[in-house]
Amino acid sequence: MHIALDAMGGDYAPGPIVAGAVQAISQDGDLRVTLVGDEAQIQPLLDQFGRSDRLGVFHCSQAIGMEESPTVGLRRKPDNSISRCWQLLAQARVDGIVSAGNTGAMVAGGLMSRRFLAGVERPGIATIMPTMRGPCLILDVGANIYPKATHLYQYGVMGLIYARHILKKENPSIGLINVGSEDGKGPELHRITADLFNKFPIKGSYKGNVEGRDIHRGSVDVVICDGFVGNVILKVCEGITEFILKVVAREISESLTVERDKGINTLTNLAQKYHYSEFGGAPLLGIDGICIVCHGSSDDRAIRNALAVAARHARAGLNQLITKELESQQQHLSLASI
């Protein structure tokens, strides 16, 4: 298992990135990580955090800034760490790549690499949300802001495989985010997508439209949406979680006396438990190879978890399972068209 890690990506890179890589390989004896970035910055960090024969460095001289235009960055900086990660994947020198860098540049790099799984027209970023009934996968959360219905359908298939084999849900269900649960609601794109879900082999898993409030109620296991809506959902959830936990902490702190510390500790642990860094980044599904996109402000724990998730996806044969499912659907379609 060999993962290329963008050492220059993230608000605090390369420090916590290198630290996270060191932690990950110490936890997983079969994991190799290649740190992609400026050797002059990485080597002193390896001196600090520890070296290993399973931890290599691939030097590159440039990095795309977190706020930089992805297309401009990729064009003007040919030796940037994100493009180098994608090249290592394209050359099959690694099994997967992980980056906490500029998400737009990661996605654009993936689109330019054209290393999509057979049957996938556009990759999508998936993320896991905790709900009343266990984890829910939501995709796309930002790779594809103008999806076609076939893209959304493919997100459904990929999400289903993910929910079954990674989240270990026996009969996962899929819902399409809309402004109402009734059929025929919302934009034209949603009606065409619903037709696809209802016609194709996974129709048994498709539960129709779901509304925003259904996500955290755990009404379905996989939530499909366009990348604009998904990105807004993801960030709204981050903001409101912060807000509610702060308000709760203030009120609990004011109302309790003898058990105040216990109450605050409980809230701190909860905030930690639901912090994005626990979830190990978001997979860019549909890429031939494992690709994990991490939050820009990832710390060492987030990077360690993302590397562990990348290794887990590769070992579970996630992409082979997706390809197999999409192929069987193609056969169904060919038979249907005879």
Place this chain on the structure above:
Amino acid sequence: MHIALDAMGGDYAPGPIVAGAVQAISQDGDLRVTLVGDEAQIQPLLDQFGRSDRLGVFHCSQAIGMEESPTVGLRRKPDNSISRCWQLLAQARVDGIVSAGNTGAMVAGGLMSRRFLAGVERPGIATIMPTMRGPCLILDVGANIYPKATHLYQYGVMGLIYARHILKKENPSIGLINVGSEDGKGPELHRITADLFNKFPIKGSYKGNVEGRDIHRGSVDVVICDGFVGNVILKVCEGITEFILKVVAREISESLTVERDKGINTLTNLAQKYHYSEFGGAPLLGIDGICIVCHGSSDDRAIRNALAVAARHARAGLNQLITKELESQQQHLSLASI
């Protein structure tokens, strides 16, 4: 101050609707309410909750179901309570209307009435969210899922007036929901809308793109989005608030002993404080007249608060202030084009 209240609208109508009206007029000596709906159902409720010469009934024989198609409902049921409310407003027999019924039918009824304020091309539903820095107005949350840039710009102007005169913010700021904060991000619609904000007189209030997490951080006072995204945001917030408060209650309940009841009471009060029924419904801005759309599961408290909000908006001259602002912008534009 005379408000028409859709007595048949809402999951539990007409009981809590009538009860809320009785409470509202007892709190506001200058408020008159006309209950629009089935007299046979309303009269016994008035016997139960109390009569007043400021509480009338306008009988109609039909009601549009909560899950019914708005267009089908409005067409097939000419004597429905929502259409009757809009007619009372069109005939200037009331100053405003309030409904917890089918939101789509309320909006469609408003579009069909064509009673828009001068300078407004499409009304939008606005809702108030609590944030780290006080209330934030977000619009549109469901009236207009395919807005033009001029619609979004007008939402900005209306939101600004609302924030200044109703939320009492001295120099309110506006942000446009997008997938990143940098200029030029996201869909074409957002770039055109940003151009309008930057060119027009309210440019000083426009802070550019905001992301989902900015809403609850209180980064701006008014958040502009299309009705699809806004509706999803609203419902995601409802779902995740429920979820977090339940998880917190479980953990607090498990970790505390002597102060367990105190802790749970604090959380119950918080849930109450941030419950939608406290916020008194969402105004449909841009209508010539006051129009408040309430949550489908409104209880008497929610209806009472919505009637109070309707009266407050009318007394503040909200619509006159909006019209004046839009007119002054027209003048600016005319001068600019000389």
